[in-house]
Amino acid sequence: MLGWYFHWPSVLQLGPDWAPMQFNTALCFLLLALASLLNNHHFLARLISFVLMSIGLITLFQYIFKINTGLDQLFMEHWLFTRTSHPGRMAPNTALCFVLLSIYFAVPIKHRLSSLIIGPASGFAFGLSLMALIGYATGMSFAYGWQELTSMAxxxxxxxxxxxSALLRRQYIFWKDKPFEFIRWQTATLIPLVIFIVVGIKIPHIRTQEIFLLETAEADSELIGNRMELRLAREGAEIVFTPDHEKVLIETMKYFSSVKNYHYRLLINGKVLDADHEDYWEPIAVYDLNYEDSVIQVQLYPSDKKSQSFIRYFYFSIFIAILFAALAVWLLLTNYKRQQTLAMLATSNIRMQILFESSQFGLAILDSHLNIEQKNESFLKVIDHADINSLKEVVDNRKDYESLLDIDKKQKITVATRIKGKSVEVSLSQFGGVGERLLVCKELSSSPDKGHQTDSSNLLDITLNASGCCLCLCDEKGEIFISNSDFDDWQDSNVAAAGRVISQYIHSNDLPEFQDKFKQAIQEKNGPKALECRLSKSGTWEWCTCRITAQADLDSNQELITVNFQSIEDKRKLIRQLEQSVEKLKQANSDVEQFAYIASHDLKSPLVGIKNVSEWLIEDYSDALDEEGQDHLRMIKGRCNRMAALLDDLLIYSRTGTHELVYSDINVKALVKDVCQLHDCLNITDIQGEELHISVDKRALEIAIRNVISNALKHNTNEKKKIRVTIEEKADQAYISVEDNGEGVNEQYFDTIFLPFKTLKPRDQMEGSGMGLAITAKAVRRLRGKIDVSKSELGGLNMTISIPKQRGQL
Incomplete structure (x- = not known):
């Protein structure tokens, strides 16, 4: 940028025939550096990237639609035009690189598609820059300049x-610890890199063709020069050319260029005589003809056909590169899936081996001929013989052995047999895909006093005892054959060993319902059946939730019923205590209401007497009393009125939270109008909002609205009072805002104005008990709403009541 300002061509153009760095290019590099430095400030980095992307896209737009938007020389008027098609305009490949690199900062790297977007973009920019550097190193202009457009410096x-390269390294560091995302990023980034690698391999061949074109053009330029010299000699041209002689040169040049497929420029003594090509591109061949005292210069340029041949060959190279890239990506993905599958298989084999060796059951793997290939330690303990090598040696009973031979027709076969004098359950199932079988041997206990399964290491016992509730397993008749330790503790005996039925432990009053649920569970088998019943516990009865689940055993074709008891005695005690507390609270509220009524009535009676006496003294003895005496009597009368109003408000406050709420459909707008008519303020009240119907207790809502409007009138000293009521709904809430143009309240008192007996002015200045807003707040809370205070646009106070539109909403 400084080079353009201070006219330093050596900074802008590193070689006399090389393209300079445009001012907009330097500006975009500055923005790119800022975005990289501010990468942790996501908003600023993204904003800069959008500006950078916009400059690049506008430049490409100008090239595609051949227009000039004024962006090229908006910041600087350019004075260097080597290999520049449009003054100040960056090369199209430069603009494309800026667009691609800006994607890194525009798309968050943690976005789920970032690995498929920013990787290829950075890789494509890397390939374009690398190809340009190779082009400058080999003298291949096609690699850094696209046709006759501005070239990349x-x-x-x-x-x-x-x-x-730096952005690709950042992405590599970020993705390398995330295997799945890393392979996606690696694959997506590899595609443009492979494309440019293949194209880079093709560049020397393209350069060879370009050199051949240059040599051919040199020979052709010399040939046309010789022909022109012969024509001039034949026409008898002297030192000064006449228009006829110039016409001969032009005709010769045009004919030759059309035959040889060249663009040309013909100059005489540095002056252009004829041309069919613009002045912004370098010629591929120049020939100077010294004829008498004149210098005739022939400049040849490649024709569109020759350029198109290069373009077609370049596109063909890109197509081949894409095929190579697709092949590389396919091989990479195939290898990755293969490695992933092998890793999963290895992990599965290790886990299977650990499970196989650590299993408490006897396990053995058999081949297709039912010979034992591998067995674990538990198998040796169950069989009690180390030299057994086939299934036939394991199962002595011929009938049981023949039953197991049907394994080719079934997925699994289970038999109960005796091995070495022990009862063993033998299961044979298909295993693997090459005829292997899995043999499972489980020793069965035959001692009835230990129940069906009393080994402490047995997984079933561990599971049952860890359940935290009373649990037992029964048959379809209700006979218990397995019970956990909690159930045994409740009954002070080994229930399974006693051969009891489950109904013996259920309270007689709850037994009919239990038996119905038990039968339903067996018949329907569509999930657990639940009920509440009393279960025997050490000679007492305790309330429990009971869940009954039935399932058929496919091997024995018998019903297996699980009965689960969870104690709810503590829960029922809490419910009873809660009910008692609610009853006591109702009685207390009734007592408070009765006390408030009696207190109000008993206190108001003497107040009325005092008030009447003061009025009589004023009427009958006003002449006998001076002005001060009359003021004292009037003060007594006012204090009596205030005390009476305070008692009335106290009674209302006490009753506000005790009466039962009666919900009904209320038109809020109509209710507000009724309250305004009651206060005779409808003419100064602006009611805004649509008709809104809500389900609410009318009495509580009317108390709240009446007190808020009364407060807006009472504390407004403005001569032209104005009230605005706004009714609106948002989601499931109804909002009623009451604003006035009074003097308002200081924000520090917003939280205190709802306290009982709270007034912000002395009693002598403003009559009131200080209970109005306290009653309002209590009524709104009963409706499960809230009331907020803020400054009004009218200058006074804004009180907003928000309550649910429907009963039960919060």
């Missing part, structure tokens, strides 16, 4: 190479 390509 060599230091621009180098900066892109450094920046894209």
């Amino acid at each position: 060599v230091h621009t390509a180098f900066l892109f190479f450094i920046m894209s």
